[in-house]
Every structure is written in structure tokens, then in C-alpha cells.
Amino acid sequence: MVAAQASARPIATNEQKLELLKKVECFIFDCDGVIWLGDKVIEGVPETLDMLRGMGKKVFFVTNNSTKSRAGYMSKFQSLGLNVKAEEIYSSSYAAAAYLESINFNKKVYVIGETGILEELDLKGIRHVGGPGDADKKVTLKSGEFMEHDHDVGAVVVGFDRYVNYYKIQYATLCIRENPGCMFIATNRDAVTHLTDAQEWAGNGSMVGAIVGSTKREPIVVGKPSDFMLKNISASLGLRPDQIAMVGDRLDTDIMFGKNGGLATALVLSGVTTPEVLNSPDNKVHPDFVLNSLPDLLSVKEKAMVAA
Amino acid sequence: MKKATDRDKLEAFQQYDAWVFDLDGTLWKGSTLIPGAKEFIELLRYYNKKVFFVTNNATKSRATNAAKLTAMGINATQAEMYTSSFAAAAYLKAISFNKKAYVIGEEGLVEELTAVGVQCVGGPAHRGVEVDWSQAEPHVEVDPEVGAVVVGLDRYISYYKLQYATLCLANNDSCMFLACNTDARGHFSQAQEWAGAGTMVAALIGSSEREPMLLGKPASFILDHLCATHQVARDKTIVVGDRLDTDILWGIQNGAGTCCVLSGVTSEAQLLAESNKVHPKLYMSDIGDFLTIKNQIPSNCAIM
Numbered sequence: 001m002v003a004a005q006a007s008a009r010p011i012a013t014n015e016q017k018l019e020l021l022k023k024v025e026c027f028i029f030d031c032d033g034v035i036w037l038g039d040k041v042i043e044g045v046p047e048t049l050d051m052l053r054g055m056g057k058k059v060f061f062v063t064n065n066s067t068k069s070r071a072g073y074m075s076k077f078q079s080l081g082l083n084v085k086a087e088e089i090y091s092s093s094y095a096a097a098a099y100l101e102s103i104n105f106n107k108k109v110y111v112i113g114e115t116g117i118l119e120e121l122d123l124k125g126i127r128h129v130g131g132p133g134d135a136d137k138k139v140t141l142k143s144g145e146f147m148e149h150d151h152d153v154g155a156v157v158v159g160f161d162r163y164v165n166y167y168k169i170q171y172a173t174l175c176i177r178e179n180p181g182c183m184f185i186a187t188n189r190d191a192v193t194h195l196t197d198a199q200e201w202a203g204n205g206s207m208v209g210a211i212v213g214s215t216k217r218e219p220i221v222v223g224k225p226s227d228f229m230l231k232n233i234s235a236s237l238g239l240r241p242d243q244i245a246m247v248g249d250r251l252d253t254d255i256m257f258g259k260n261g262g263l264a265t266a267l268v269l270s271g272v273t274t275p276e277v278l279n280s281p282d283n284k285v286h287p288d289f290v291l292n293s294l295p296d297l298l299s300v301k302e303k304a305m306v307a308a
Numbered sequence: 309m310k311k312a313t314d315r316d317k318l319e320a321f322q323q324y325d326a327w328v329f330d331l332d333g334t335l336w337k338g339s340t341l342i343p344g345a346k347e348f349i350e351l352l353r354y355y356n357k358k359v360f361f362v363t364n365n366a367t368k369s370r371a372t373n374a375a376k377l378t379a380m381g382i383n384a385t386q387a388e389m390y391t392s393s394f395a396a397a398a399y400l401k402a403i404s405f406n407k408k409a410y411v412i413g414e415e416g417l418v419e420e421l422t423a424v425g426v427q428c429v430g431g432p433a434h435r436g437v438e439v440d441w442s443q444a445e446p447h448v449e450v451d452p453e454v455g456a457v458v459v460g461l462d463r464y465i466s467y468y469k470l471q472y473a474t475l476c477l478a479n480n481d482s483c484m485f486l487a488c489n490t491d492a493r494g495h496f497s498q499a500q501e502w503a504g505a506g507t508m509v510a511a512l513i514g515s516s517e518r519e520p521m522l523l524g525k526p527a528s529f530i531l532d533h534l535c536a537t538h539q540v541a542r543d544k545t546i547v548v549g550d551r552l553d554t555d556i557l558w559g560i561q562n563g564a565g566t567c568c569v570l571s572g573v574t575s576e577a578q579l580l581a582e583s584n585k586v587h588p589k590l591y592m593s594d595i596g597d598f599l600t601i602k603n604q605i606p607s608n609c610a611i612m
Contacts, residue, residue, distance in 0.1 A: 144499055145499065200475075
């Protein structure tokens with residue numbers, strides 16, 4: 001374990017990079033700022049991923065965006081020239097389905113969200129109602145109006161939904177309040193989401209906020225920064241947390257997330273965090289390793305491949 | 309705590325000069341008056357007590373609510389009626405607000421804001437407006453003159469409105485975030501409870517990471533405005549309502565008397581539960597229960 005340093009955190013030396021590659025069996029990557037920047041893959045990343053896979057390492061790509069399923073995200077990766085398998089993508093849509101599977105859930109799910117969640121639920125054989133089908137439903141509130149809801153719904157899953165409306169909010173509220181034991185699950189609570197480069201967009205924090213507002217209940221969060229995803233990955237691979245590394249560009253989410261889960265952590269400076277922010281006395285989050293960018297690891301490729 | 313005795317009721321009747329009634333669950337349920345409500349209000353007026361009506365529902369204006377109550381049999385004027393939408397408008401007027409307001413809400417909220425001269429963007433005009441996701445670069449343009457986002461119940465809430473409001477709060481200089489009310493639920497139809505304004509407010513807190521200023525119950529604004537405008541003393545004012553976390557807490561936190569009625573959302577079990585820390589001065593099944601003292605009011609009961 002690298003000793004934590006109180007002051008300036010230097011870029012990892014070759015020895016440190018080899019140490020990282022030796023002890024870590026699984027790498028979890030945040031995508032934006034690590035693998036790609038906007039619509040372009042960071043140069044050297046595909047080679048680095050090949051190197052890691054060649055060493056027998058497992059890799060996962062994490063995204064809190066729930067609108068697509070893992071299979072749905074494949075096309076984005078492929079269009080960027082990245083060779084990935086659907087099972088290497090850990091989207092929050094998958095996290096929701098994986099969570100329900102992990103607790104042997106056998107009722108129905110009411111979904112506020114887009115197709116990604118529905119597809120992942122289908123893959124796990126979990127029945128669902130709601131989703132995009134409720135986008136055009138309206139509530140008129142004539143005197144005596146009564147909304148029916150399915151009493152077999154045992155969980156409400158809330159993911160990012162550009163078609164959120166009052167009907168869905170009310171339906172979800174009825175399920176949570178009236179169906180005994182009904183769970184409230186959120187894929188994530190990010191305040192903003194990056195849908196385009198030019199503007200920031202209200203994120204799932206608002207859809208989840210709406211249901212918190214009407215039920216006064218807090219959700220079980222399955223995406224970052226909750227630890228479900230990390231526990232799910234380590235359990236499925238049979239690895240200890242310190243055999244897994246979280247690689248990201250944000251101190252307060254990625255690195256903090258990794259540290260809370262007991263993972264090794266590596267910060268890359270190819271995204272939002274600058275050396276100034278990292279080394280500032282105000283920063284209390286210290287990653288185990290610092291790289292300029294992920295392809296820094298290529299500098300020890302030969303030695304690492306020999307050792308592997 | 310036990311239900312109010314005749315002695316409790318008589319004491320309250322004599323002590324309080326200003327009676328502030330919640331509407332839904334207290335004076336009416338859906339479109340039916342609570343039995344005895346009309347008679348008790350008439351009794352109060354006979355003894356020249358001041359009577360006020362306060363609702364956290366922002367969707368209808370004061371004028372509309374006053375007309376509804378009058379049509380049901382309880383005479384009410386606009387000046388006696390307070391809505392959380394009026395509170396938001398009164399606040400903006402009090403601070404000489406001169407920018408535009410982005411409204412997440414229905415007609416009543418826009419009416420009240422317009423009545424004090426605030427130019428509104430959004431509200432019913434943004435009903436059905438969607439982001440065009442088919443464009444190469446979808447984006448939402450916001451009016452740079454919006455200086456406040458005002459949120460009340462909006463049964464036509466949409467992503468477009470949430471995004472517009474979030475951008476205003478993030479990018480417009482000193483843009484305020486006002487919440488008419490944060491009620492989780494309300495009886496908007498007699499048959500069922502419906503998700504309330506708390507939904508829209510919490511959604512916007514979730515995306516903006518900002519906390520709003522609350523204008524409706526249990527914030528102090530309405531009681532402050534009412535007491536100042538109608539010259540009533542706080543300790544001579546009593547709030548009568550069915551919700552512990554708005555009506556009763558509101559009265560307690562603002563130095564007024566409180567009477568909880570069990571004709572709305574709160575049951576006796578909930579009121580008396582160990583976990584409930586909100587204790588009204590008196591409670592009864594419904595407002596009609598006050599009528600048991602009708603013939604016991606002393607002849608020297610002060611008629612102000």
C-alpha cells in the first residue's frame with residue numbers, strides 16, 4: 001500500500017505503475033475524462049485497454065446514465081473505436097436490475113425512466129409497468145377522479161426520464177405509499193447530466209427529488225456513489241476490494257467513491273481535475289496513484305507483460 | 309391530551325379575536341362543506357371576530373377561492389382569503405421586485421403574480437412544450453431577465469420546465485428560488501390524495517442543489533402579512549387546521565393559538581402518537597364541535 005502523502009502528490013513513477021498493475025486484478029473506469037473527452041477517445045486508451053486485457057485484468061466502464069442498457073451503450077463505445085463487451089459496461093440501468101436480482105425480487109417494478117432500464121429488467125426476467133409507455137398519459141382531476149394502480153408493484157425504480165410527468169409521479173407515489181413493503185430505488189441522484197457539450201442538463205436528481213417530495217421517503221441508490229455497484233462487481237469476480245482499482249477524473253465522486261469502497265484509487269489529470277486542485281491545501285481527498293492520463297501505464301508495458 | 313371540553317372551547321372563543329382557517333379538510337372536503345362549519349363561522353362573525361381563510365394550494369387565485377367558499381355557503385371576501393400563490397406575489401411586491409418570474413405552476417399562480425405587476429414566463433404557456441431531441445444540438449433558451457423562479461403545484465410538470473428553471477437558477481444573476489408550498493400531498497379529488505407541490509419543489513432542488521425560500525405554511529410570511537394588514541395581535545390569533553406539519557406547526561412557530569381538527573388528513577391516533585411532537589392547544593373531531601358552546605357564550609363576551 002502506498003503511504004499517503006500530506007503534500008503535493010506526484011505523478012506515479014514507473015515503480016508505482018508496476019505496483020498498481022501487480023496488485024490490481026480489476027480496473028473500474030469512469031468514462032468521461034478517462035476513456036474519452038466529449039466525442040473523442042483519448043489517444044493511447046485503446047492500446048492501454050488491450051494491454052490490461054492481455055495481462056488478464058478485468059475492466060469495467062461505469063456510467064450513471066440509465067437511459068440505455070449495457071447493450072445499448074456498446075454502439076457508443078464501438079463508434080469511438082473501442083473494443084468492449086456488453087458485460088464490461090456497468091450502467092446504472094444495469095445496476096437497478098442487478099440489485100433486484102441480488103435480493104431475489106419477484107414482484108413487478110413501476111419504472112420512471114427510459115428504455116435502458118426496461119431492457120435490463122427484461123434480461124433478468126423482472127416484470128415491469130410504466131416507463132416510456134406512460135409518457136403521454138395525462139391527469140385531468142375532475143371531481144371524484146381516482147387513479148388505479150397495480151397492487152403487485154413491489155418496487156419503483158426511478159432513472160433519468162426526459163418524459164417525466166404528473167401521471168408517472170402520482171402512480172409511483174401511490175405504489176410506494178399503498179403497496180406494503182414497496183421499495184423506492186434510484187439509479188442515481190446526479191443533479192446535472194451531460195447530454196450535449198453546449199449546455200448542462202437537469203439530471204436524475206430531479207426525477208428522484210420529485211418522488212422524495214411526494215412520499216417523504218429516501219431511495220436506495222444503486223449507481224455512483226453508492227457502494228452497491230462495487231460490492232456487486234467484487235462479489236461477481238470473487239475479488240477483495242483492494243484488488244480492484246477505481247480510475248476517475250473527479251476527486252469528490254470517483255476517488256471518494258473508490259476510497260469509501262476500500263478500493264485502490266487512481267486519479268487521471270485528463271479530465272476535470274487539475275494539478276492545482278489536487279495539490280491545494282483545501283483538498284482532503286488523496287488518491288493512491290496519480291496519472292496524467294490512463295495511457296501513462298503504457299510506459300511500463302514490457303516489464304508488466306513479462307511479470308504477468 | 310384529550311378532545312376539547314366545553315370549557316376549553318369557551319376559553320378559546322373568548323381569548324381569540326382572529327380565527328385563521330385552513331380550507332381543505334377543515335372547512336370543506338372536495339365540494340362538500342364540513343357539517344357545522346357554516347354555522348360556526350357565522351357565530352364568530354356575530355361576535356365580531358375576524359375570520360381568515362388560508363390555503364397552501366397555489367393553483368387558484370384568492371378571488372376564485374373566495375367565490376367557491378361563498379357559493380358553498382360561507383361568505384368570504386378576497387381580502388380574507390390567503391393562498392400560497394398570493395404569498396409569493398405579496399413577497400415579490402414587498403421587495404419591489406422588477407424582473408421577470410419563471411413559473412412552474414398553474415393559472416392561479418400566474419394570476420396572483422400578474423396582479424402585483426410581475427411579468428411571468430412559463431406557467432400554463434409552457435404546457436406541452438418539449439425539448440426537440442431530434443436536433444443535432446438540442447438546447448433550451450432562457451430569458452435572461454428572469455430574476456426569480458416561483459414554484460407551486462403543477463400538474464403539467466415536464467422536463468422542459470425543470471430544465472428551464474434549473475438554467476435560470478444556475479445562470480441568471482442573483483436569481484431567486486421561491487416555493488409557494490412544499491406539501492407532499494393534497495386532496496385534489498375527493499376520492500384520493502394526489503402528489504402535491506412538494507414534488508415540483510423537490511425536483512428543482514434535486515437539479516439545482518439550491519434551497520428555496522418558502523412562502524406558504526408553515527413559513528411565517530402569511531401570518532406576518534395577515535397580522536400587519538388587518539391589525540391583529542399574534543397572541544389573539546388562532547389557527548384551525550387538519551395538518552400537523554403545516555397548520556399546527558405554523559401556529560406554534562409563530563406565536564398563535566392552535567386547534568387541530570380530525571376531519572382531514574390527521575387521525576386521533578397520529579395526533580396522540582409518542583412520535584408526534586406537534587401539540588395543538590386544543591383538538592376536536594371537526595369544526596362543527598365548537599357549536600356545543602353556542603348557548604353558553606357569556607353576554608359580556610367582548611364584541612370588539
